Amino acid sequence: xxxxxxxxxxxxxxxxxxxxxxxxxxxxxxxxxxxxxxxxxxxxxxxxxxxxxxxxxxxxxxxxxxxxxxxxxxxxxxxxxxxxxxxxxxxxxxxxxxxxxxxxxxxxxxxxxxxxxxxxxxxxxxxxxxxxxxxxxxxxxxxxxxxxxxx
Numbered sequence: 001x002x003x004x005x006x007x008x009x010x011x012x013x014x015x016x017x018x019x020x021x022x023x024x025x026x027x028x029x030x031x032x033x034x035x036x037x038x039x040x041x042x043x044x045x046x047x048x049x050x051x052x053x054x055x056x057x058x059x060x061x062x063x064x065x066x067x068x069x070x071x072x073x074x075x076x077x078x079x080x081x082x083x084x085x086x087x088x089x090x091x092x093x094x095x096x097x098x099x100x101x102x103x104x105x106x107x108x109x110x111x112x113x114x115x116x117x118x119x120x121x122x123x124x125x126x127x128x129x130x131x132x133x134x135x136x137x138x139x140x141x142x143x144x145x146x147x148x149x150x151x
Contacts, residue, residue, distance in 0.1 A: 020051035023118040027076030029055045034069040043095075045076060050115055052085060052099040064096050072098065079114045081107035 027045035043058035053074065064070070068087045074080070085098035103111070 020049045022047040022049035022052075022054070023115065025076050025118055027074060029053070029075075030073040031055065031058065032071045033064060034071070045074060048074075048076060048114070048118070050100075050111060052088065052097060054091070054095065054097045056091070056095040058094050058096065060094070064090060066090055069101075070098060076114055077117075079110050081110045083107060083111075 025045060025048050027048070029043045029045050031041045031043060032039070033041075041058050041060050043055040045053055046056050047054045053072075055072075058064075064087045066087055066089070070085050070087065071082065072085050073082050081103065083100045084102040085100050087096050088099045089097040091097065
């Protein structure tokens with residue numbers, strides 16, 4: 001008898017239910033919740049994908065409500081873009097997962113370029129060859145030229 005998985009058993013097993021992959025990254029987010037109360041909250045981006053992101057360490061004492069509409073300004077490396085999103089999951093009191101709902105064509109282009117950059121394999125370690133201050137090629141002085149005695 002095969003055991004069927006329900007959403008609850010998949011969640012209990014720690015299965016990732018996302019349809020679009022996320023990539024580990026580090027960045028900064030500023031979040032405004034609607035209706036706008038004039039307050040921007042800051043947090044740290046820990047993963048990102050074409051469909052959304054996870055933001056941790058949000059500086060707030062009151063968590064976001066599930067389904068809350070937000071506007072997010074994301075900065076990862078040198079990439080900066082804005083997105084409209086809604087809260088899909090609340091993580092403890094200082095983290096949320098959001099799904100992107102709208103962004104400009106330019107913002108989406110930047111996001112796809114950033115994802116392509118995050119997808120590239122990175123070497124485990126980068127080895128830098130040290131360049132010696134002195135060259136290994138040494139000028140060697142040849143034998144002294146013979147002087148011819150004047151007669």
